Amino acid sequence: MNLTITGHHVEVTAALRDYVTSKLDRVIRHFDNVTSVGVILSVEKLDQKAEVTLHVRGKDIFVEAHNGDMYAAIDAMTDKLERQVQKHKQKLQDHHHDALKHQATEE
Template identity: 80%
Template sequence: MNLNITGRHVEVTPAIRDYVSTKLDRVIRHFDNVTSVAVILSVEKLKQKAEVTLHVRGKDLFVESDDADMYAAIDSMADKLDRQVQKYKQKMADHNHEALKHQEPEA
C-alpha cells in the first residue's frame, strides 16, 4: 500500500505523519484490498481540513473533514472513512452472495 501525505499551507511534521498513518492503519485493517492512499492536509484561515482518497480495486473512496484543530479533523476523517470502507465491504460481500444464489445448481 502506498501512503502519500501532502500539506497545503501547512508543514507535515513527523508527528502529524505518524498520527495519520496510525489512524489509517485502523481503517485498512478492516479491508485489505487497498492499493494506495492519498491524504491532503490544508489550512484555510481558521479552518483545518483533512481529505483522503482511498484507492481500492474497482472504486475510489473520498472523504473530507474540517475542524478548528488539525488532529480533530484527522480523527473525524478517519471515522468517516472507516464507515465508508465497512459499507463498501458489506456491499461487495452482498453482491458475492447474490451471484452465488443465482447460479444454476449442478446435477
C-alpha cells in the same frame, strides 16, 4: 500500499505523519484490497481540513473533514472513512452472496 501525505499551507511534521499513519492503519486493516492512499492536510484561514482518497480495486473512496483543530479533523476523517470502507466491503460481500444464491437456484 502507497501512502502519500501532503500539506497545503501547513508543514507536515513527523508527529502529524505518525498520527495519520496510525489512524489509517486502523481503517486499512478492515480491508485488504487497498492499493494506494493519498492524504492532504490543509489550512484555510481558521479552518483545518483533512481529506483522503483511498484507491481500492474497483472504486476510489474520497472523504474530507473540517475542524478548528487538525487532529480533530484527522479523527473525523478516519471515522468517516471507516464507515465508507465498511459500507463498500458489505456491498462486495452482498453481491458475492447474491451471485452464489442465483447460481444455486438455476440448478
